Amino acid sequence: MIRTRRQFIRDLGIGAAAVPFLQNLPSLADSEQQGRRKQRIIFMFSPNGVVRKNFWPDAEGEQFELKESLKPLEPFKDRMLLLNGVCDQVRGDGDSHMRGMGCLLTGVELFPGNIQGGSHTPAGWAKGISIDQEIKNFLQRDPATRTRFGSLEFGVMVPERADTWTRWSYAAANKPITPIDDPKQMFNKLYGRARDREALASVLDGVTDDLKRVGGAVGAADRRLLEEHAAAVREIERELSESQETAGHAVPPPEPGVRKDNDNIPRLSKAQIDLMIQAFAADFMRVATFQYTNSVGGARMTWLGITEGHHSLSHEGNDKLPAQEKLTKINAWFAEQMAYMARRLAETPEPGGDGSLLDNTLILWTNELGEGNSHSLDNIPFVMVGNGLDFEMGRSVKYKRAPHNRLLLSIAHGFGHHLEHFGNPAFCADGPLALG
Numbered sequence: 262m263i264r265t266r267r268q269f270i271r272d273l274g275i276g277a278a279a280v281p282f283l284q285n286l287p288s289l290a291d292s293e294q295q296g297r298r299k300q301r302i303i304f305m306f307s308p309n310g311v312v313r314k315n316f317w318p319d320a321e322g323e324q325f326e327l328k329e330s331l332k333p334l335e336p337f338k339d340r341m342l343l344l345n346g347v348c349d350q351v352r353g354d355g356d357s358h359m360r361g362m363g364c365l366l367t368g369v370e371l372f373p374g375n376i377q378g379g380s381h382t383p384a385g386w387a388k389g390i391s392i393d394q395e396i397k398n399f400l401q402r403d404p405a406t407r408t409r410f411g412s413l414e415f416g417v418m419v420p421e422r423a424d425t426w427t428r429w430s431y432a433a434a435n436k437p438i439t440p441i442d443d444p445k446q447m448f449n450k451l452y453g454r455a456r457d458r459e460a461l462a463s464v465l466d467g468v469t470d471d472l473k474r475v476g477g478a479v480g481a482a483d484r485r486l487l488e489e490h491a492a493a494v495r496e497i498e499r500e501l502s503e504s505q506e507t508a509g510h511a512v513p514p515p516e517p518g519v520r521k522d523n524d525n526i527p528r529l530s531k532a533q534i535d536l537m538i539q540a541f542a543a544d545f546m547r548v549a550t551f552q553y554t555n556s557v558g559g560a561r562m563t564w565l566g567i568t569e570g571h572h573s574l575s576h577e578g579n580d581k582l583p584a585q586e587k588l589t590k591i592n593a594w595f596a597e598q599m600a601y602m603a604r605r606l607a608e609t610p611e612p613g614g615d616g617s618l619l620d621n622t623l624i625l626w627t628n629e630l631g632e633g634n635s636h637s638l639d640n641i642p643f644v645m646v647g648n649g650l651d652f653e654m655g656r657s658v659k660y661k662r663a664p665h666n667r668l669l670l671s672i673a674h675g676f677g678h679h680l681e682h683f684g685n686p687a688f689c690a691d692g693p694l695a696l697g
Contacts, residue, residue: 273478279471281452282490284409285544286483287613297405299614300649300676301541301622303602304366304393305551306429307595308558309575310633311642315589317345318657325657330592333600334646339655340603340619342645342696346660347668348631349638350688355384357636359425361629362556365641366391366429368666368684376424384425389684391431392669394438397548399678412548413450413540415533416442418526418560419552426556429629440552444532445501451540452494486612493539500532524563526553530598538605541618551602553595556629565590575633588633596644599626603646623649623675641665650675652696664688671696 269275269289283289311330318325325343327335334341351360353370356378363371367387374385390398397412419442420427428437441447472491476484530553537549554560559570567574567587574591577584606619614621624646631640639662648654650672669683670693682689 269478273471273474275471275475276468278453279468279475281409281543281545282468282472282487283475285490285542285612286479286486288479288483290613299406299544299547299611299621301547301549301618302393302396302649302672302676303537303549303551303622303624304430305553305599305602305624305626306365307553307592307626307628308556308630309571309588310628310630310637311592312579312585312588313632313640314579315585316592316642317640318343321657321659323655330589331596331644333593333596334603334644337600337603337607337646340646340648341656342652342654343657344643344645344660344668344694345640345658346663347641347643347665347694348662349641350662350664350666351685353384354382355425356381357638358556358629359384361638361641362427362429363387363425364684365627365629365665366393366550366669367431368392368664368669368688370685371425372435374425378425386425386428386435386437387431388434389431390433391429392672392683393430393548393550394432395680395683396673396676396678397546399673399676400547406547408544408546410540410546412550413447413537413546414438414440414550414552415447415537416440416552417529417533418442418523418554418558420555429552429556430550440550442529442533442552444529444536447533447536448497448501451536451543451545482613490539490543493542497532497535497539500535523561526560526562527564531601534598534602534605538602538609538618541606541622542609542612544612553598562587562591562594565594567591572633575630578634595626599624599644599646606647619647621649623647623652623672625672643668650696660694663694667691667694670694 315328316330349364351364351370354373355371359378367389369387369389371387372385375383377383393412400406401411414430419440430438432438476487557572559572561568561570574584574588602624606622607617609618611618611621626644628642631637666684666688673680674693
């Protein structure tokens, strides 16, 4: 009798290239993993604050109406949780953009350094681990929740330069993590394929025989999951191949992938989201970060009819109505991306379990600033969708300057990781926010 995935692979003579397709098959799960719910979280970032009057609902509780910036999330209103009044109270070195980015997931000060912002003192990297990596490490310590990668860090048009404005995930103090913002590189990370287009188009060809052997040795439910995984990979391959074909010019080696230009952000976003959902379905990880551009991001949303840079628009005063309308439209586009994540999760059945991926996943969308022109770190946007942490959803909640460290604690506790504090302990004295 086959008792473990390792024995199954050995006995059937399955090659290494086919192993990623076996990660989510319930019958091959280790004994510790069987029957355990798979909780997941996505941390999504967009920059430069919001137009508050067009973002935050007026009402508290369950009877709230979504403003223009959040309208794309209307289909998920009963699965949303909006937290107004949560503030980044971490101070010290660096300007607001730098502290907003570097302290957002770490809840701790930046080291002194030589990176000079627009004001205040120069600064370096954050002094501690970020909450996504803290949760990853917690899950990876337990055989019942351990996955192939633990976490994956996705990006869309993230600058290659590494500084406090461009990194928000930290493996430890002074150890920022670089997100992967090329879908082909992410595909290669997931499936370990070679670099050229010919290999990309044939990723399944080399494992077809192995997958047939696996399909003949498992039950109908596992066989269906195996077929769905292979079909999803084939569709992603097709989309990446078409993206390269429509680039309009020869793409230089070594990593062609999808073009990383400004006007291609919508296509990059969709490709990365699709890869992330597939990675969740394959149980490659339980934690993901998804970073759009960077703090002080200057993308030009030309597909929305906006030619000005995002950051420069965010500096316009609240009385500049054309700029306010454009910023509102930009944040509505980010809300559309969150809605697409939620829809893909909702339409993907939980492998080997009940309901959908969205029933077991929380998406948290946030920003380095509460408002761009004032550079305020108060009322940082925290918008959540999904039921992964069993928070009480379908609500709009207003706090009075609650430190965001308390929210980070709530997230850890939602995974069963009962930390007493996270980041700077001074901002954790009142414990986690009561969201359940």
